Amino acid sequence: KQEVTQIPAALSVPEGENLVLNCSFTDSAIYNLQWFRQDPGKGLTSLLLIQSSQREQTSGRLNASLDKSSGRSTLYIAASQPGDSATYLCAVHAYSGAGSYQLTFGKGTKLSVIP
């Protein structure tokens, strides 16, 4: 059974700092990996999707990398801003049995960017 772990569970950084969020998964047979952002009491916003054949994806100040063989992904946020404060979730898309392909989520990293 696929398990996704995100470390650390919480992170506090001063504004302007570059930071890295980590995600690991136990089964490397994935189709893609998706990073989401969740603000308190809100739904999930998709940030980046990396296909299993890709090594990285970039969107603005965000860069996500994928090392499928080692079961790891990182989300790099450059020049952090207070508006980046949120919980960041990693999810892997893989076969889950009975002809079904589903997302398995980590529990997230809660990021606080201090002005």
Next chain:
Amino acid sequence: SQTIHQWPATLVQPVGSPLSLECTVEGTSNPNLYWYRQAAGRGLQLLFYSVGIGQISSEVPQNLSASRPQDRQFILSSKKLLLSDSGFYLCAWRAGGMGTQYFGPGTRLTVL
């Protein structure tokens, strides 16, 4: 562009009462639809998914049921709510295949 709606946004219900949460998607056709529950400290749990009208798959045994009466409408129901049904319910959609999954704004359910 595609949008996903959920209502109500918040709901407080007594134990034993029925439940109906609705999700609709606009701007796409024949989406895969999903219901998740997010409980504090437990992450997102997939409850149901649907690949077409009337086709529902359940991931975990529970007190809830789902229906898809129309292509872009997904409903989560219960006949009698339990305290353990409290949580944040999220609807999501994805086009067929392995693309990006998009989430709705969620419904906060409190069962008292």
